[in-house]
Amino acid sequence: METSEWIEKFVLIVILFLVTLGIAAYLTYFERKVAAWFQDRIGPDRAGPFGILQPLADGGKLFFKEDFIPFAAEKWLFILGPGIAMFTALMTGAVIPWSTDLVLFGQEIALQVADVNIGILFIMGFLSIGVYGIMIGGWASNNKYSLFSAIRASSQMISYELAMGIVVITIVMMSGSLSLRDITNAQHGMNWNVFYQPVAFIVFFVCALAETNRAPFDLPECESELIGGYHTEYGSMKMGFYLFAEYVSLFTSSVVIAVLFFGGYNFPGMDYFEGNTLALLGLGALFLKTFFFVFVFMWIRWTLPRFRFDQLMHLGWKSLIPISLINMLITGIVTAFNEGWF
Amino acid sequence: MSLELIATLLGGLTIGSALMVVISKHPVRSVLYLVLTFFLISSNYILMNAQFIAIVNIIVYAGAIMVLFLFVLMLLNLNTENEPKSTLLVKVSAVIAGGLLFTVLIAALREGVVMAQPGIIDANDQGLVENLGRLLFTKYVLPFEVSSVLFIAAMVGAVLMAKREKQTVD
Amino acid sequence: MTMQSLSNRKKVVSKKEMTFMERIYLPAIFGGMWITFKHLFRKNNTLKYPEETREFAPVYRGQHVLKRDEEGRENCTACGLCAVACPAEAITMVAGERERGEENLYREEKYAEVYEINMLRCIFCGLCEEACPKEAIFLTDRIVPSNFERDGFVYGKDKLVESMDDRIDITKRQHTGKRGVI
Numbered sequence: 001m002e003t004s005e006w007i008e009k010f011v012l013i014v015i016l017f018l019v020t021l022g023i024a025a026y027l028t029y030f031e032r033k034v035a036a037w038f039q040d041r042i043g044p045d046r047a048g049p050f051g052i053l054q055p056l057a058d059g060g061k062l063f064f065k066e067d068f069i070p071f072a073a074e075k076w077l078f079i080l081g082p083g084i085a086m087f088t089a090l091m092t093g094a095v096i097p098w099s100t101d102l103v104l105f106g107q108e109i110a111l112q113v114a115d116v117n118i119g120i121l122f123i124m125g126f127l128s129i130g131v132y133g134i135m136i137g138g139w140a141s142n143n144k145y146s147l148f149s150a151i152r153a154s155s156q157m158i159s160y161e162l163a164m165g166i167v168v169i170t171i172v173m174m175s176g177s178l179s180l181r182d183i184t185n186a187q188h189g190m191n192w193n194v195f196y197q198p199v200a201f202i203v204f205f206v207c208a209l210a211e212t213n214r215a216p217f218d219l220p221e222c223e224s225e226l227i228g229g230y231h232t233e234y235g236s237m238k239m240g241f242y243l244f245a246e247y248v249s250l251f252t253s254s255v256v257i258a259v260l261f262f263g264g265y266n267f268p269g270m271d272y273f274e275g276n277t278l279a280l281l282g283l284g285a286l287f288l289k290t291f292f293f294v295f296v297f298m299w300i301r302w303t304l305p306r307f308r309f310d311q312l313m314h315l316g317w318k319s320l321i322p323i324s325l326i327n328m329l330i331t332g333i334v335t336a337f338n339e340g341w342f
Numbered sequence: 343m344s345l346e347l348i349a350t351l352l353g354g355l356t357i358g359s360a361l362m363v364v365i366s367k368h369p370v371r372s373v374l375y376l377v378l379t380f381f382l383i384s385s386n387y388i389l390m391n392a393q394f395i396a397i398v399n400i401i402v403y404a405g406a407i408m409v410l411f412l413f414v415l416m417l418l419n420l421n422t423e424n425e426p427k428s429t430l431l432v433k434v435s436a437v438i439a440g441g442l443l444f445t446v447l448i449a450a451l452r453e454g455v456v457m458a459q460p461g462i463i464d465a466n467d468q469g470l471v472e473n474l475g476r477l478l479f480t481k482y483v484l485p486f487e488v489s490s491v492l493f494i495a496a497m498v499g500a501v502l503m504a505k506r507e508k509q510t511v512d
Numbered sequence: 513m514t515m516q517s518l519s520n521r522k523k524v525v526s527k528k529e530m531t532f533m534e535r536i537y538l539p540a541i542f543g544g545m546w547i548t549f550k551h552l553f554r555k556n557n558t559l560k561y562p563e564e565t566r567e568f569a570p571v572y573r574g575q576h577v578l579k580r581d582e583e584g585r586e587n588c589t590a591c592g593l594c595a596v597a598c599p600a601e602a603i604t605m606v607a608g609e610r611e612r613g614e615e616n617l618y619r620e621e622k623y624a625e626v627y628e629i630n631m632l633r634c635i636f637c638g639l640c641e642e643a644c645p646k647e648a649i650f651l652t653d654r655i656v657p658s659n660f661e662r663d664g665f666v667y668g669k670d671k672l673v674e675s676m677d678d679r680i681d682i683t684k685r686q687h688t689g690k691r692g693v694i
């Protein structure tokens with residue numbers, strides 16, 4: 001690669017990093033606001049106008065808390081846990097195509113850090129190893145509640161990954177590529193996958209809820225039974241990392257849903273624009289869709305009660321996996337029919 | 343940095359972390375080193391431009407199988423106190439068995455493998471997934487299908503075991 | 513023999529199989545989401561506390577006040593009836609005799625040199641107010657503020673006796689009690 005390309009990618013990565021972290025910080029604020037609106041309250045409004053400095057206040061507070069490691073904990077693994085959670089949550093942003101190419105300083109800049117031809121598998125891979133953050137942290141805490149939580153998290157992740165993977169296969173069948181750029185381009189204009197695969201969308205959405213450990217599937221941090229789950233023993237910024245990682249993965253999951261099912265940066269009437277205007281409008285469209293899904297995630301959290309663990313497993317294994325398998329079969333038959341195999 | 347240097351570095355790291363799997367006293371640590379080994383192996387695949395295999399290795403081995411391993415080990419509550427004491431006989435026989443395996447492997451690999459140039463195998467990375475899929479369903483279709491039969495057998499076995507468990511409870 | 517329901521509100525737990533529509537959960541989930549969505553447009557119930565305060569009921573019993581009369585003389589005569597009435601043993605006092613020249617300070621010849629209420633013991637029942645024959649002690653709608661020290665909760669005359677510049681309104685209490693005349 002040339003030097004300019006290196007610089008371009010480096011700048012892109014830094015921007016992506018900062019934007020993701022900034023958005024995640026403000027999602028914590030947004031979550032509290034949304035919860036307040038749903039419960040006829042106001043929410044945080046003391047730090048700055050409308051409370052918009054609340055994330056800074058929270059972050060500052062977490063930083064200055066005592067950084068505590070329990071006596072009986074496995075020290076290094078205890079530190080490693082939150083780090084892995086944060087790392088895997090941040091990595092998924094690398095393969096997302098944020099918009100069409102942007103022309104700056106006479107150079108075409110692809111708004112995607114890495115257009116690998118296995119983009120969607122990359123996301124699945126990092127989702128699947130995201131559970132290590134919880135497992136290592138939960139086990140290293142040497143606390144039975146944390147351990148329970150780690151075990152719940154891992155079994156939940158593995159169960160829902162299957163249905164999610166099968167649904168992703170159907171989407172890959174629709175577009176004929178594993179690259180997220182190709183998947184997005186196949187949904188040009190309003191040709192979104194959700195109109196062809198509504199069942200797949202619902203299954204994927206439910207799985208995304210489970211994979212990000214959000215209500216109604218937040219059993220790993222089930223307060224009523226497990227105190228705080230895997231972050232029972234954590235404090236200070238290590239705890240902050242866990243909470244933060246949850247919001248980062250909430251954001252990236254919403255982006256992935258937008259890209260896979262709602263056309264990514266495509267929007268109706270995009271053929272009338274070109275160049276930088278198209279790129280910026282596309283970026284705006286993707287963010288609009290993303291924030292809609294973030295809102296839906298929060299909406300669900302403040303509406304539904306938590307599942308029981310056996311119900312969770314029944315839903316995953318006995319409902320979602322058969323549904324997604326049948327859906328995949330039908331998609332395969334229709335695709336084969338369209339290709340003229342019969 | 344040249345590719346060769348990166349390849350050597352990664353290879354060394356891979357072997358080192360694989361050794362740590364064996365050396366580590368605590369089983370959970372062993373599993374975590376094994377996960378690290380899988381990641382390093384995957385990065386070796388990426389160096390050889392086999393992205394698909396690399397990521398599938400991570401999803402299947404690191405993401406699913408190792409999670410299950412860890413899951414079981416965490417439940418077992420293994421301590422140094424209740425570790426089964428291995429007698430001298432067991433130790434000696436283990437060394438002999440391991441040594442035999444090692445000898446066989448060396449004998450098999452000594453002439454069989456041409457030391458490949460580390461690094462680039464095929465610059466055409468665009469078609470990698472397609473190429474692999476085509477190969478799996480044409481040239482290697484028999485091994486591919488046979489391995490799927492193996493998986494079905496394993497699944498049937500798992501279902502059977504689960505069923506039997508239930509009957510004894512009743 | 514089956515138990516008879518006395519309240520007629522007995523509900524038998526039904527464990528019937530869920531129908532298909534119930535089993536796919538989605539209609540119920542969307543129903544629930546519609547309910548929460550409607551709450552987005554409801555009026556907030558929040559009261560921004562230190563700036564806004566909720567109006568207290570007239571019978572509210574908060575921090576005590578030791579009243580003065582119109583001429584600014586303390587009503588309390590240190591009879592001790594409040595301390596006797598107090599079920600929590602929160603009130604203590606030391607009586608003193610009024611000296612010549614103190615007529616503008618104390619209404620009666622005997623007055624309380626020391627009058628202390630321990631706010632941690634007090635249960636705000638209002639019996640001291642009932643017991644007082646001199647209309648000297650009243651419970652008001654003020655809230656006892658928090659404190660870092662236990663000693664800070666023992667309120668002496670400095671905190672209890674009202675100042676003439678800032679008289680505490682107790683008319684609400686005078687009408688709710690059973691005493692009719694002053």
